Structures are given as C-alpha cells and as structure tokens.
Amino acid sequence: MTDLRRSLSPEFIAHIPRRRYEFTIEEVIAGGAVLTVPEVIAQLAPHKRRLLRSWTCPAYAVRLVAVRCGACRRRWRFVCPVCQERREILYKRPAQRGDDGATWACRPCAGLTYSSKRHGPRHPSRRVPTPRQAVIAKRRDELERRALDSLANSDLWWAQRRDDVLYAMTRAIAERESEAARSAAWLREQIRRPRPIASAPNEITLLFTPELLATLQRLNAGQMSA
Ligand SMILES: [Zn+2]
Numbered sequence: 001m002t003d004l005r006r007s008l009s010p011e012f013i014a015h016i017p018r019r020r021y022e023f024t025i026e027e028v029i030a031g032g033a034v035l036t037v038p039e040v041i042a043q044l045a046p047h048k049r050r051l052l053r054s055w056t057c058p059a060y061a062v063r064l065v066a067v068r069c070g071a072c073r074r075r076w077r078f079v080c081p082v083c084q085e086r087r088e089i090l091y092k093r094p095a096q097r098g099d100d101g102a103t104w105a106c107r108p109c110a111g112l113t114y115s116s117k118r119h120g121p122r123h124p125s126r127r128v129p130t131p132r133q134a135v136i137a138k139r140r141d142e143l144e145r146r147a148l149d150s151l152a153n154s155d156l157w158w159a160q161r162r163d164d165v166l167y168a169m170t171r172a173i174a175e176r177e178s179e180a181a182r183s184a185a186w187l188r189e190q191i192r193r194p195r196p197i198a199s200a201p202n203e204i205t206l207l208f209t210p211e212l213l214a215t216l217q218r219l220n221a222g223q224m225s226a
Pocket residue numbers: 080081082083084085105106107108109110
C-alpha cells in the first residue's frame with residue numbers, strides 16, 4: 001500500500017476520501033452508551049416537566065430544553081454539549097487511545113456513522129435496532145395486534161384463528177429480538193479488537209519515513225501492546 005501511495009500523483013491522493021467516522025451507531029448501541037429523551041426525562045417529576053424550560057439531568061450531566069410544539073404542546077430535547085443543537089438521542093463513543101471516551105454527544109459530534117453506510121444493508125450489525133427503529137417496530141407490532149383484535153371481533157373466521165396468529169406474531173418478535181441480542185454481543189466482541197488508527201491527512205502520510213510507516217502498520221496489526 002505504501003509503494004502504491006508513493007507512485008500515485010499527489011492530485012490523485014488528495015481526492016481519496018478519508019474515513020470520517022470512527023465507529024458505527026450500532027456498535028455504540030450494543031455497548032449500551034445511548035441516551036434517549038424519554039428515559040432521561042422520566043427522572044423529572046411530571047409537574048416540573050410541564051413547567052420548566054430547561055433542566056440539567058444530574059445523573060448524566062446533560063442539559064435538556066423544552067421545545068414548543070404547536071399551540072400548547074411541548075417536547076423535551078437534549079442540547080448536544082458539543083454543537084449545542086437540539087437532539088433526540090445522545091451517544092458516547094468508546095474510549096480510544098489517548099482519551100477516555102469523551103462525553104455524551106449527538107451522532108455527528110460523537111463521530112458515528114450508520115452501519116448500513118459502512119457495511120451495506122445485509123451486514124449482521126444491522127439487526128441491532130437504533131432507538132428510532134425500536135420505537136417504529138414496537139408501534140407496528142401494536143398496530144398489527146389491534147388490527148387482529150378488531151378482525152376477530154367482527155369475523156368468525158379470524159376469531160377462530162386469532163390465537164394461532166397471535167402465537168406466530170409473538171414468536172417472530174422473540175426471534176427478531178434474540179437475533180438483535182446475538183448481533184449486539186458479536187459487535188461488543190468486535191469493538192474490543194484493535195482497529196486501524198484513524199487515517200492522517202494524505203499530505204502528512206506522504207511525509208512519513210518508511211520506518212514510521214512500518215511501526216504504524218505493526219500497531220495497526222495489534223502486534224505491539226500499548
Ligand atoms: Zn452535536
């Protein structure tokens with residue numbers, strides 16, 4: 001790879017995209033380092049939820065603000081500690097060499113990409129649902145159950161088969177959840193393995209001596225213990 005890089009023109013090398021995000025969201029979710037608004041705001045008393053405009057959660061040291069939504073409703077959102085934008089979900093990326101995993105931050109600030117973007121749609125890590133996918137799946141399951149109930153109430157054919165269909169649905173959900181758990185366990189295993197050092201800008205890479213490059217490659221291969 002080194003020889004190849006040296007033989008390419010600097011103009012060409014300047015156009016090779018750098019890896020922008022170090023980890024995927026699914027890896028961070030598998031590690032449990034994810035915060036959603038409902039689980040954090042549950043720690044605030046209901047009357048304060050209606051009155052306060054902003055609140056800093058003492059358990060996680062993250063600030064939330066109440067955002068107006070329509071004429072009289074309000075929604076709580078995180079304020080990303082890095083970019084100060086309003087966010088629904090915060091992540092904490094795993095510790096890397098030279099830092100302790102930093103703070104809670106939104107997806108781009110935490111340097112996370114979606115697994116589907118990095119590995120494509122069929123990668124096993126895609127079975128780990130993001131918080132939004134989990135909510136959508138739960139809603140869909142509930143809708144299907146309700147549709148089945150109303151069918152069974154109005155139609156004898158469905159009433160006779162209701163329990164069988166319900167059983168099949170429950171089994172499909174359990175199967176999906178156990179696959180997600182297996183994928184999450186696999187990701188947690190992967191994340192502990194040494195990973196490539198984030199690529200330096202190419203103009204800097206060209207200045208590396210062969211000895212330094214060899215050292216970096218050994219580090220990458222995990223042959224040197226820190
Ligand atoms: Zn941010």
